[in-house]
Amino acid sequence: MVEHTVAATNAIVTLDVPIPQVIWGWMITLNMWAKSIGTGVVLVGAYLLARHGREVGESVKIWMPIISFIFLNIFLLFTLLDLHQPLRMWHIFVYPHWSSAITVGAWMATLFTAIIFVMMLIALRKFVLAHEDRVPRFCRKLAQMEFLNDELYDKLLKVAVVLALPVTMYTATIMGEATARELWQTPTELVQMLLAAILTGSAVYLIIGQKWSYEVKRDLAIMLGVSAFLSFVIYMGEYYFGHMKAEEVAAILSYVKEGPYAAMFWAGQWIAFIIPMALVYFSLRSRSASLLFLAGVLAIVGLYITKHVWLIIPQLLPLS
Amino acid sequence: MKLGFLVDLNLCMGCKGCEVACKVENQVPLYSWRLRVKYVDVGVYPETKRTYTPLRCNHCEDAPCERICPVSALHYLENGIVNIDKERCIGCAGCMMACPYGAIYMDPVTNTADKCTYCAHRVASSMMPACVVACPVEANIFGDLDDPTSHISQYIMRHQKDGGVRVRKPEKNTHPKHFYVGGGEVHLNPLASKREEGYNLFNKITHLDHIGGH
Ligand code: SF4
Numbered sequence: 001m002v003e004h005t006v007a008a009t010n011a012i013v014t015l016d017v018p019i020p021q022v023i024w025g026w027m028i029t030l031n032m033w034a035k036s037i038g039t040g041v042v043l044v045g046a047y048l049l050a051r052h053g054r055e056v057g058e059s060v061k062i063w064m065p066i067i068s069f070i071f072l073n074i075f076l077l078f079t080l081l082d083l084h085q086p087l088r089m090w091h092i093f094v095y096p097h098w099s100s101a102i103t104v105g106a107w108m109a110t111l112f113t114a115i116i117f118v119m120m121l122i123a124l125r126k127f128v129l130a131h132e133d134r135v136p137r138f139c140r141k142l143a144q145m146e147f148l149n150d151e152l153y154d155k156l157l158k159v160a161v162v163l164a165l166p167v168t169m170y171t172a173t174i175m176g177e178a179t180a181r182e183l184w185q186t187p188t189e190l191v192q193m194l195l196a197a198i199l200t201g202s203a204v205y206l207i208i209g210q211k212w213s214y215e216v217k218r219d220l221a222i223m224l225g226v227s228a229f230l231s232f233v234i235y236m237g238e239y240y241f242g243h244m245k246a247e248e249v250a251a252i253l254s255y256v257k258e259g260p261y262a263a264m265f266w267a268g269q270w271i272a273f274i275i276p277m278a279l280v281y282f283s284l285r286s287r288s289a290s291l292l293f294l295a296g297v298l299a300i301v302g303l304y305i306t307k308h309v310w311l312i313i314p315q316l317l318p319l320s
Numbered sequence: 321m322k323l324g325f326l327v328d329l330n331l332c333m334g335c336k337g338c339e340v341a342c343k344v345e346n347q348v349p350l351y352s353w354r355l356r357v358k359y360v361d362v363g364v365y366p367e368t369k370r371t372y373t374p375l376r377c378n379h380c381e382d383a384p385c386e387r388i389c390p391v392s393a394l395h396y397l398e399n400g401i402v403n404i405d406k407e408r409c410i411g412c413a414g415c416m417m418a419c420p421y422g423a424i425y426m427d428p429v430t431n432t433a434d435k436c437t438y439c440a441h442r443v444a445s446s447m448m449p450a451c452v453v454a455c456p457v458e459a460n461i462f463g464d465l466d467d468p469t470s471h472i473s474q475y476i477m478r479h480q481k482d483g484g485v486r487v488r489k490p491e492k493n494t495h496p497k498h499f500y501v502g503g504g505e506v507h508l509n510p511l512a513s514k515r516e517e518g519y520n521l522f523n524k525i526t527h528l529d530h531i532g533g534h
């Protein structure tokens with residue numbers, strides 16, 4: 001390994017002005033985190049509708065598009081704010097470059113958000129129809145739009161579920177195309193992105209579904225526990241075996257082994273995965289769902305920390 | 321035609337003439353560089369030596385910056401130069417994340433990405449890039465790699481034997497069209513040298529906030 005020659009050569013940089021290290025910062029973390037929630041509630045929501053539709057169908061059909069739309073907009077907003085030329089965003093649609101995962105992702109995410117928006121309108125219309133006397137007059141216009149019906153919702157849901165998969169995973173291909181940054185390997189990151197969506201999706205429903213039966217919560221808890229476990233195993237695989245891949249990977253991992261991000265890395269792992277896994281385990285053993293709310297909150301908060309560390313550390317390595 | 325660069329590091333004396341010429345020619349703003357000469361000191365006093373390595377865009381044949389650019393602001397010219405259209409750039413910094421050589425910067429004046437273009441505007445008028453003209457020892461060699469009789473092709477041929485022609489990070493599979501003669505790991509591999517506080521000839525270098533991340 002070349003870095004081991006440093007002891008012999010005592011080579012030390014005495015003049016260099018490289019570009020600043022961290023180029024994609026907290027806004028991109030927020031972008032990935034919000035996208036996981038925005039897509040995760042659709043994927044997990046579709047499962048709930050298929051498996052427990054009779055019990056939770058009504059509330060899932062209303063809350064799924066609303067929560068998804070809110071988080072997709074957070075994702076889109078911070079994607080836009082992170083651009084140095086946000087007003088030129090439309091260039092992606094008029095000068096698309098299809099080899100770029102950024103382009104493909106932007107198109108898919110826009111389409112996905114549009115579909116979720118229509119689904120949200122259908123959900124809101126149902127609410128308006130049920131409470132027509134109590135909603136403001138401009139909302140009643142929605143009630144007159146008869147094409148916004150259940151039939152359309154079900155059709156759009158199918159498309160949304162199919163689209164949610166690539167929308168949640170495409171950031172992994174952007175990271176794969178970011179060839180300057182070692183550590184991010186597309187296949188692993190694709191799985192991590194999917195697991196993040198399942199983790200946050202199930203966590204959101206555990207938080208909002210306080211009144212649901214134990215059976216529904218048990219299913220959600222299993223989803224949360226399994227996705228946390230798999231995600232944790234992949235991170236540990238990278239942590240303990242990643243250094244064998246390349247010298248750069250070893251140097252990057254040293255930032256979380258003994259370097260400045262070690263504490264944050266482990267905080268993320270504990271909060272996002274280890275504690276939620278333990279809470280799921282105890283709640284399944286005792287057939288009690290009282291711990292699951294906390295597991296959900298911790299998984300969502302911890303995921304942000306985990307994603308942030310993983311985003312930053314490859315950027316700390318000098319490129320030239 | 322495939323334009324390429326070669327720097328003979330045996331000749332380079334670190335005068336930074338190329339760096340200054342580039343800044344002037346391309347009106348590169350403060351805090352930004354298209355081409356910079358990196359100094360690395362090797363050895364222990366009194367047995368020390370200073371190495372100099374001019375670093376610029378490698379105009380890779382399989383350029384990750386071009387691949388990731390969502391709007392084709394980064395694009396190939398027919399002569400192989402990887403050029404940039406600043407009017408089209410949306411400033412996503414994808415290219416800065418993709419270039420394994422740290423060759424791209426965010427221009428603080430235009431808020432768009434920018435980098436060495438091998439002086440494409442001068443090349444279009446049959447002139448040499450500004451850095452080539454400025455180099456007092458002719459360490460920078462520029463020319464057509466497709467033409468076996470060109471100076472650069474001949475130079476590469478002549479130095480093949482000593483195993484002396486190298487590129488930066490060949491394992492990245494970017495196929496750089498920028499070569500070095502006389503360079504070792506210390507010159508070309510960022511992991512082969514330390515970066516320690518207090519050893520820089522200029523310390524406390526600051527960047528404008530918005531050049532990099534947030
Ligand atoms: S050196 Fe970097 S900026 Fe230049 S062509 Fe290669 S990837 Fe692009």
Ligand code: SF4
Binds near residue numbers: 389393411433
């Ligand atoms: S910053 Fe500009 S040149 Fe770089 S990838 Fe984004 S749009 Fe393309």
